[in-house]
Amino acid sequence: MKIFTSLVWLLICAVPVVAQSSKVTFTEKVAYNTSLTPNAAVTNAWNWFDNYTKVATDAKEAKLRNERGMFTGVSSFRYVSNVASGNDYSRGTIYYTIRLKINEADGSYTYEITDFAHQARVSLNAITTDEKYPYKVSGDKMWHNMVWKDIKQQINQHAKELATSLKASMQAPSVISHAKKGPVIIVVKN
Numbered sequence: 001m002k003i004f005t006s007l008v009w010l011l012i013c014a015v016p017v018v019a020q021s022s023k024v025t026f027t028e029k030v031a032y033n034t035s036l037t038p039n040a041a042v043t044n045a046w047n048w049f050d051n052y053t054k055v056a057t058d059a060k061e062a063k064l065r066n067e068r069g070m071f072t073g074v075s076s077f078r079y080v081s082n083v084a085s086g087n088d089y090s091r092g093t094i095y096y097t098i099r100l101k102i103n104e105a106d107g108s109y110t111y112e113i114t115d116f117a118h119q120a121r122v123s124l125n126a127i128t129t130d131e132k133y134p135y136k137v138s139g140d141k142m143w144h145n146m147v148w149k150d151i152k153q154q155i156n157q158h159a160k161e162l163a164t165s166l167k168a169s170m171q172a173p174s175v176i177s178h179a180k181k182g183p184v185i186i187v188v189k190n
Helices: 002-014 038-052 059-068 141-171
Strands: 026-031 070-079 092-103 108-120
Touching: 026 141, 038 070, 038 092, 038 141, 070 141, 092 141, 108 141
Parallel strands: none
Antiparallel strands: 026 108, 070 092, 092 108
16 A cells, blocks of 8 residues: 555656646738739738748649638748847747638638747747746756747747738739748739
8 A cells, every 4th residue: 555655646746737838829810902802812812921931842732722712831030139148059040830811701811820939059949928938947047038038029020020011912902923032022903
């Protein structure tokens, strides 16, 4: 009985307690230009999406998603820390997922920017809504917290810029071309 009780206590103490946190996600449902046909809305969305993400390499899969007005892709931006020390360790890349769905029935689209992850010499991993760095640290906890806060500020700014760019693309009467991974170029047909 004593061995059984000891095993039960060992199991109870060995189970890690994980705080409930959620991933950082930006989502919004937005009405697109009402003069756009459903096909033009999907074309505008696809052109914007293709410009800002790494699209599926299978052309058939990409075409099917385009026809259904649902897109999912991965993108990234360079992260350079604004924290005074340790820049060489935290400088890296923030990866994230973009999902875009055209809702033809009500003339709107829904975007979701999520699954942010930091990769660098010292990676801070998946970015969550936690105010402070939630993972176990073998080094300086205060430095991790400062970089964590800076990453979240840069993610917030980047997501706002993406949303603004997408909204501009979806209000344009006609999108002819985009410069790959550069600024959005909108050409309006008269």
